[in-house]
Amino acid sequence: MTIYLDHAATAPINDAAIDALNTQMRKVGNASSVHNPGRAVRKDVEDARHKLSELVGANPSEIIFTGSGTEANNLAIKGFFWQAPKRNVIVTSAFEHHAILDPVQWLVEHEGAEQILIPITKAGVIDLDFLGNIVATRGSDIAVISVMHSNNELGSIQPIAEVVRIAGDIPVHTDAVQSFGKVEFDFAALGVTAATISAHKVGGPLGIATLILQRGLDLTPILHGGGQEREIRSGTLNAPSIVAFAAAAEYAITNMKANFAKIRELRDYFIAGLKSAVSDVSINSILDPALPGIVNATFPGTESDALLLLLDTEGISASAGSACSAGVPRPSHVLVALGLSESDADASLRISIGTTNTKAEIDQVLAVMPSVVERARNAFVVSGLD
Amino acid sequence: MKLIAAMSGGVDSAVAAARAVEAGHEVIGVHLALSSNPQKYRSGARGCCTIEDSHDARRAADVIGIPFYIWDMAEEFHDGVVENFLSEYADGRTPNPCLRCNEKIKFAAVLDRAKGLGFDGVITGHYAQMQETTLGRVMHRAVDPGKDQSYVLAVLNTEQLAGAHFPLGDTVKDNVRIEAKRRGLYVANKPDSHDICFVPSGDNAGWLRDRLGSEVGSIVDEDGKKLGEHKGAYTYTIGQRRGLGITVPAAGGEPRYVLKIEPKTNTVVVGSHEALAVTKIVGDQPIWCGPEPTLNIEYRGFAQVRAHGSPLACKYVQTGTEIKVDLDEPLFGLAAGQGLVIYDGDRVVGSATVARTE
Numbered sequence: 019m020t021i022y023l024d025h026a027a028t029a030p031i032n033d034a035a036i037d038a039l040n041t042q043m044r045k046v047g048n049a050s051s052v053h054n055p056g057r058a059v060r061k062d063v064e065d066a067r068h069k070l071s072e073l074v075g076a077n078p079s080e081i082i083f084t085g086s087g088t089e090a091n092n093l094a095i096k097g098f099f100w101q102a103p104k105r106n107v108i109v110t111s112a113f114e115h116h117a118i119l120d121p122v123q124w125l126v127e128h129e130g131a132e133q134i135l136i137p138i139t140k141a142g143v144i145d146l147d148f149l150g151n152i153v154a155t156r157g158s159d160i161a162v163i164s165v166m167h168s169n170n171e172l173g174s175i176q177p178i179a180e181v182v183r184i185a186g187d188i189p190v191h192t193d194a195v196q197s198f199g200k201v202e203f204d205f206a207a208l209g210v211t212a213a214t215i216s217a218h219k220v221g222g223p224l225g226i227a228t229l230i231l232q233r234g235l236d237l238t239p240i241l242h243g244g245g246q247e248r249e250i251r252s253g254t255l256n257a258p259s260i261v262a263f264a265a266a267a268e269y270a271i272t273n274m275k276a277n278f279a280k281i282r283e284l285r286d287y288f289i290a291g292l293k294s295a296v297s298d299v300s301i302n303s304i305l306d307p308a309l310p311g312i313v314n315a316t317f318p319g320t321e322s323d324a325l326l327l328l329l330d331t332e333g334i335s336a337s338a339g340s341a342c343s344a345g346v347p348r349p350s351h352v353l354v355a356l357g358l359s360e361s362d363a364d365a366s367l368r369i370s371i372g373t374t375n376t377k378a379e380i381d382q383v384l385a386v387m388p389s390v391v392e393r394a395r396n397a398f399v400v401s402g403l404d
Numbered sequence: 405m406k407l408i409a410a411m412s413g414g415v416d417s418a419v420a421a422a423r424a425v426e427a428g429h430e431v432i433g434v435h436l437a438l439s440s441n442p443q444k445y446r447s448g449a450r451g452c453c454t455i456e457d458s459h460d461a462r463r464a465a466d467v468i469g470i471p472f473y474i475w476d477m478a479e480e481f482h483d484g485v486v487e488n489f490l491s492e493y494a495d496g497r498t499p500n501p502c503l504r505c506n507e508k509i510k511f512a513a514v515l516d517r518a519k520g521l522g523f524d525g526v527i528t529g530h531y532a533q534m535q536e537t538t539l540g541r542v543m544h545r546a547v548d549p550g551k552d553q554s555y556v557l558a559v560l561n562t563e564q565l566a567g568a569h570f571p572l573g574d575t576v577k578d579n580v581r582i583e584a585k586r587r588g589l590y591v592a593n594k595p596d597s598h599d600i601c602f603v604p605s606g607d608n609a610g611w612l613r614d615r616l617g618s619e620v621g622s623i624v625d626e627d628g629k630k631l632g633e634h635k636g637a638y639t640y641t642i643g644q645r646r647g648l649g650i651t652v653p654a655a656g657g658e659p660r661y662v663l664k665i666e667p668k669t670n671t672v673v674v675g676s677h678e679a680l681a682v683t684k685i686v687g688d689q690p691i692w693c694g695p696e697p698t699l700n701i702e703y704r705g706f707a708q709v710r711a712h713g714s715p716l717a718c719k720y721v722q723t724g725t726e727i728k729v730d731l732d733e734p735l736f737g738l739a740a741g742q743g744l745v746i747y748d749g750d751r752v753v754g755s756a757t758v759a760r761t762e
Binding site: 323324326327328330331346347393394396397398399 | 432437473478516517
């Protein structure tokens with residue numbers, strides 16, 4: 019028995035995407051070739067691009083396919099930074115994903131960039147006053163502002179339209195990987211300069227994502243080669259994954275409203291049950307406006323890796339913070355940014371509910387939670403004696 | 405039983421875990437991250453704290469078919485092993501960090517955590533044999549004398565012994581490698597780790613110098629006559645002969661050996677080989693790895709003072725706070741801080757830390 023509660027890490031691929039992937043994989047042809055099979059594949063790619071652009075509120079030419087959300091984020095951060103040689107400041111929220119924070123840090127260490135982090139309020143959103151202040155005082159130095167559309171650990175939706183308004187002429191990028199397909203997201207309506215979305219979070223395949231970039235803008239590429247994708251991202255177009263991405267996205271958007279209501283109901287049911295199962299649990303995740311399925315909770319006196327091990331033994335998949343390259347768990351920088359102590363951050367779990375979960379599954383998780391938390395506490399008390 | 409297999413990424417712990425699964429136990433693999441910055445410690449195939457090692461351990465767990473997790477023991481390892489290693493050297497003693505790691509980490513922090521989580525014990529790839537007797541569990545040397553690790557496990561008390569499982573003690577290393585290959589474990593031919601896992605490059609003296617400084621001090625003879633200078637007394641080992649850098653030759657031309665390290669005055673005392681002779685050893689902080697010998701009764705047994713040292717025939721007596729050893733034949737070169745392990749034949753009686761010698 020496996021109860022999968024880690025949909026924010028990756029979601030199950032849906033049937034529409036599998037069918038599209040299988041069909042496209044049987045077709046030969048490089049989308050850049052001039053011959054008939056190449057043109058046929060090209061048409062499939064462009065149909066998919068067109069469909070995807072409509073689903074995100076963008077123009078087809080604004081869709082740049084990449085190999086991952088991480089790559090799209092790197093392309094945005096480094097691309098905007100290198101595009102503006104006289105501006106060395108990069109502004110991001112303090113709780114961005116590592117795929118934003120780490121390229122910024124790399125630019126700080128290697129390219130003379132300056133990083134400014136926007137603090138997070140208790141409500142789990144960026145401090146807009148801080149941003150306003152920074153833009154007013156340092157505006158002419160800022161190469162790009164990047165704020166995620168919704169936070170992957172707290173679920174809170176960020177005031178991106180406000181960011182765009184405050185930013186004025188400064189390029190604004192938003193990492194919308196968690197939001198796309200789950201909550202309202204419209205590229206043109208938001209007015210951002212660039213956005214990242216990724217297939218595997220919405221029921222598509224792994225290894226395909228998109229940087230949406232306003233028309234007429236150029237970015238310094240990080241991959242050089244055949245000049246595909248507006249000469250901004252070289253590499254043979256991954257036609258099967260692109261076609262499957264569009265199919266998955268269409269399926270997700272079509273069912274978004276119904277899924278949102280269903281997942282949110284499960285989330286609220288889970289939180290209520292969790293509070294009665296573990297009396298001293300505290301909920302960190304933001305309930306509204308938010309992604310529907312994110313529950314982040316602190317279990318005082320435990321360590322998240324012990325909780326995860328015990329849940330895993332019970333067949334339940336959840337997650338915590340992030341891990342370093344060797345796999346060592348680290349307290350979540352998101353929770354620390356929210357104001358939690360390192361020990362509370364280290365005692366926290368993220369449960370992310372998705373379309374495939376049922377109320378019966380939530381009941382099973384709630385049934386084992388008291389014993390899991392108790393054993394995790396035993397392990398913590400014992401090893402804490404040393 | 406429900407067991408945690410401590411998997412270093414090497415061949416021994418992989419085969420040990422596989423054997424435990426085959427024996428019907430419910431096994432979970434755990435790799436201990438002992439450094440908060442894995443690159444900081446040894447790299448390549450020589451150590452046990454690298455990213456590569458954690459990947460090797462994960463891969464072995466996959467092949468065996470058991471769940472795998474990484475436990476962060478960096479803080480415990482730093483406080484219990486690395487800091488102890490440094491402070492012992494700073495005090496002019498010669499510690500064995502593998503003993504401390506087994507005592508404080510593998511069969512303390514890890515075993516305690518395992519028990520708290522509802523597991524019964526810890527499996528490792530150490531080479532030693534357990535035997536159940538009417539007096540409880542006892543530990544014997546491994547059948548492979550070249551790999552026997554009972555010396556570094558002699559710091560386990562009876563409670564820790566009860567939670568420890570060493571499935572490889574009855575097998576010679578060559579056969580463990582053959583078995584690993586048969587089981588499809590690609591670490592089968594991975595070289596053994598050597599030396600101290602947290603000292604990059606294996607340059608112990610350089611590592612100590614970086615942390616304890618390299619203050620110049622005197623090298624003197626037994627009468628206190630200055631013969632030369634050194635850069636940090638703790639980089640010397642009792643019994644060391646080479647690399648002393650003494651320019652004044654001995655009167656009779658005989659070689660000189662390090663006899664004593666005096667950290668307070670930063671002095672290294674050298675002298676003749678005969679002056680290294682030790683027949684009486686006193687160890688403190690005794691730990692009984694099985695039934696405790698009766699107080700103040702003299703027993704015959706064997707003493708071992710190095711991981712791969714020879715067993716030395718001796719009489720020993722325990723006083724409650726100390727173990728006193730009287731060797732049949734003199735031993736040349738023994739430093740305070742070394743582990744003193746007492747054997748009754750092949751059975752480990754217990755251990756202590758060398759406090760003084762005569």
